[in-house]
Structure formats: C-alpha cells, structure tokens
Amino acid sequence: MLREIARLLDEWLIDREVEARVEGLPRPRACTIRVLGQAALLERGLPLQLAATRDVDVRADFEDSARQRFAALLAAKGRELDPLAHEAWMPRETRYEEIFRGKFVRLLLADVEAILISKARMAPGKNRQLLTEYLAIGPSDRFIELAQKYDVDLEQFT
Amino acid sequence: MISKEELQRRAKRRAARIRQRRKDPRFLRVLGRFVDDGLLFVNEEVEPFRGRLAIADVLWAGELEPRLLELLPALLVKRPGMFEMTSELPEDLERVVAELRRGRVPGTFREIPGSDVHRWLLRVGRPGKVPALLKSFRFTPEDLRLLEHLAEKLSLSQTDVIRRGLRALA
16 A cells, blocks of 8 residues: 555656746655555565554655645545654664655665564553564564663564 | 572463463454554454454453553544444443543553553544534633634634634733
C-alpha cells in the first residue's frame, strides 16, 4: 500500500516539475519518507498477526505541498499521517530499508527489531501480544542485543 | 537473564493460548466491526460485522488487541450507537469517558496511556468535533435583558453570544 502511495506521490511531483519548468518556478524538492511503527510492520508482510489504527507514523523531509499530497493519498486509503510520529522514540541503531526510489521520492521502512524494541520499551502493555508472538517465532540476536542495551525486560512478554 | 531459547519456549506456549482465544466469536465480531468501520487495519481476512457491540466483548477482545481499548473510550463519546448498553460501563471506563467528555486527557486506561486514548477524540466520528458540556449560571435580570438584546441584535443564539464574549475576553 505505502509503496503504491509513494509511487503516486512521485508521479505527482514529476507533474509539478513540468508545470514549474513551464512557469519558471522552482522545481519541487526530493523527499525521503521513513516509515516507523505498525505501518512499517504491516508493509513488511511478517508472519505475525498485526493490527494498526488509521495513523501512519512517518518521519519525512517533505515540502508542505508534498506532505499535503501524501496525506491526501493516505486519506484515500482510509489512513492518516500521525501528527505525533516525530515524538516516537526509536533506538539510535535503527536501520532503514529502501522499498521505493522514484525521481523525487524515496520510501524507507524502519527495521523490525528497532520497531519492536521501541514498542517493548515505550508501550509494553499495548504491545504485549505482538512481542509474545515475535518471541515465539524466534527473536534475532540483534533484537536480544538491543533489548539488553536498552534495558528491556523481555520476560514480561512470556 | 534467561536464554533466548527459554524465552522462545515460554513465548510459544503463551502465543498458542493467544491464537486459540483469537478464534473466539466475541473477538471475531469485535474485530470484524472495527475493521469494517475503517478503525483498524489488519493483515488477515476478517469477516465484516455490522451489528452493535457489547462493551464487555470489546473489553475482553481488547486483552488480545489493545488497540481496541485505545479506541473504545473516544468511540463511546463520539459514536455511542456502535455499542449496546452504553449506560452500564465498568468504573474505570466510565471515569475515562467522563474525562474525555470534559476535554481532559485521562489517566492510563488498562495499560493504554491516556494521551493515546485522548488523541482519538477529535479523529473518530465527526472529525474535530467534541460534545458540548452543559453548565448552569445565575444571571441577574439585567444580565438576562442584555443577553436577549445582544442575541436579537446579532442574530445569534444566547449560547453563541456567551461563546463570543468568552473568546473576546480570552
């Protein structure tokens, strides 16, 4: 879903670039969209039972018009930009995987381990079932290392 | 700290119990309604459900999917028609709903941070709208005459006259 939205945003920015050239205006600026949280987990097709509310957590360097267009594309799918995504804590070790690169838009997903550590540390009650399921399918060594580094008690999820 | 293998072993046992409970018709009904209403998005097939939900079923299902609990209080304020028997709420839920009606951020609700509960108040039902609260005041006869005069002069309701006055003084 998000990949398709990124593609549509890229096409829209390409159209804005053509208009800008004709009218002698500055061309649109490229943007990088980093997706966090449940939306990123859903996009990855993990073997976990996932549910997400409407909001999509992203950190992006949009121009205002691009942000509005992205929000409109999300709204057409019944989703919304989370206004508080910039406040979400993520470990410094978070890695991002690029899943779309267009002329103007790059879409990246935060890695699973970083997202789950964020959830385990910041909202363990709300994410108890998810963390249990993840531990049941076999946590990665990286996840265990991050849990130790950030003092996350994993036994609470078992 | 216990080993990774022991963590996985314990988690597998717990996950099996969770998977079993997720097959319960109460859970499927609640999830079906929330997904059908566009309140939740899931990565599995869910049978839509369009009937009213029992609060007890939502609270029970919320133990398996806490995002249901995150949404429930705001839905009770903005979309009470989704539910049966909304006048009989457990004490903690009633307290949270009362706080939301007063426009306040409630305390933690069944491990859901109050801020997470509150943020849905403006985003479910009619966006940006919160229910108005009834307040009573004692006005002198002169106050009442002035209020009636201003309402007629400005073609406003008396409530709107008072609202305008508040904003002018703020």
